[in-house]
Amino acid sequence: MSIIVAEHLSKVYPVAIKEPGLKGTLNHFFHRTYRNIEAVKDVSFQIQPGEVVGFLGPNGAGKTTTLKMLTGLIHPSTGLVKVAGHVPFKRQEAFLKKITLVMGQKQQLLWDLPALDSLRINGVVYGIPEKECRERIGQLTEMLSLQGKLNQPVRKLSLGERMKAELMAALLHNPDVLFLDEPTLGLDVNGQASVREFLREYNQRTGATILLTSHYMADITALCDRVILIYAGQLIYDGSLDGLVERFAPYREVQLELTNPVSDPEKLRQQISKYGEVEEIAGQSVRLLVRRDTLTATVSQILIDFEILDLTVTEPPIEEVIGRVFTAGAIA
Numbered sequence: 001m002s003i004i005v006a007e008h009l010s011k012v013y014p015v016a017i018k019e020p021g022l023k024g025t026l027n028h029f030f031h032r033t034y035r036n037i038e039a040v041k042d043v044s045f046q047i048q049p050g051e052v053v054g055f056l057g058p059n060g061a062g063k064t065t066t067l068k069m070l071t072g073l074i075h076p077s078t079g080l081v082k083v084a085g086h087v088p089f090k091r092q093e094a095f096l097k098k099i100t101l102v103m104g105q106k107q108q109l110l111w112d113l114p115a116l117d118s119l120r121i122n123g124v125v126y127g128i129p130e131k132e133c134r135e136r137i138g139q140l141t142e143m144l145s146l147q148g149k150l151n152q153p154v155r156k157l158s159l160g161e162r163m164k165a166e167l168m169a170a171l172l173h174n175p176d177v178l179f180l181d182e183p184t185l186g187l188d189v190n191g192q193a194s195v196r197e198f199l200r201e202y203n204q205r206t207g208a209t210i211l212l213t214s215h216y217m218a219d220i221t222a223l224c225d226r227v228i229l230i231y232a233g234q235l236i237y238d239g240s241l242d243g244l245v246e247r248f249a250p251y252r253e254v255q256l257e258l259t260n261p262v263s264d265p266e267k268l269r270q271q272i273s274k275y276g277e278v279e280e281i282a283g284q285s286v287r288l289l290v291r292r293d294t295l296t297a298t299v300s301q302i303l304i305d306f307e308i309l310d311l312t313v314t315e316p317p318i319e320e321v322i323g324r325v326f327t328a329g330a331i332a
């Protein structure tokens, strides 16, 4: 049974319009007019227990708004949401104990207190028995390599250590569903990698379900088998990462190493451009994009027509594919 269900979910924000100048300010005060921003439009998906799903979209696509509806922070304008069997907006205690929301740009730990104090307060708030809370802190400290860090005021921790302590606070009550909004935001490469590694291990050990947004594709490729893409509030893809490449990148990059030196690169460019879009000719190396549906035939023909020392076919990098998807033209 699905642990997250979103059916025809929409969110409209009414935003007051204010004209510039004094007249505009007075009008705004007495006769306020509004326009609607459709942040999320008719989005439906289901997520099964234990899945790690990447939730992707360009800035302003509606990711945070969707996460807020899934966690009950805001009410959907229309549609149905169910998470772990609950209607999130009711914010029932049983629901709040089953989920957690981590926003990379917001923190819940108190700045001047040691993280341990905030964690103990969280333990009390969630009604976790003291012994269980101590054990859980010990377990998470080890998984997050935070030994010796929890007794220092939070402000003295590095950004990466602080993010890990935030994750610890968010996971103390052992939630079944983790909503993570940019959990690696601002971290350096090592910090990102260690948070990522922790999340992978946590998912494997506990079977928790994770819905994750990130602008770092390395997070998504390392953690998520499945991605959901939204663009301008609408769901445009729900499936595997591999499937995303198949669907939105109908080409492969073919790299050729010619046997003989190239005397006339311009002539070579003309000859080779009938097989695909030439990206670069450098010395005896040629890179070109070839349509996926004609790849085998095209490569065979190239091997007949040219003397080739080496030939490799690669998929375009996922960042590039997503970048293309996020430009309006690629979606149309």
Ligand SMILES: Nc1ncnc2c1ncn2[C@@H]1O[C@H](COP(=O)(O)OP(=O)(O)OP(=O)(O)O)[C@@H](O)[C@H]1O
Pocket (backbone or CB within 6 Å): 013, 014, 015, 037, 038, 039, 057, 058, 059, 060, 061, 062, 063, 064, 065, 066
């Ligand atoms: N409280 C609000 N009132 C009015 N408009 C809002 C509000 N919150 C978000 N929006 C608008 O709704 C749209 C979706 O915003 P949202 O924050 O959900 O996008 P996002 O995909 O999370 O973007 P980002 O990656 O930049 O965080 C944007 O156009 C945004 O300006």
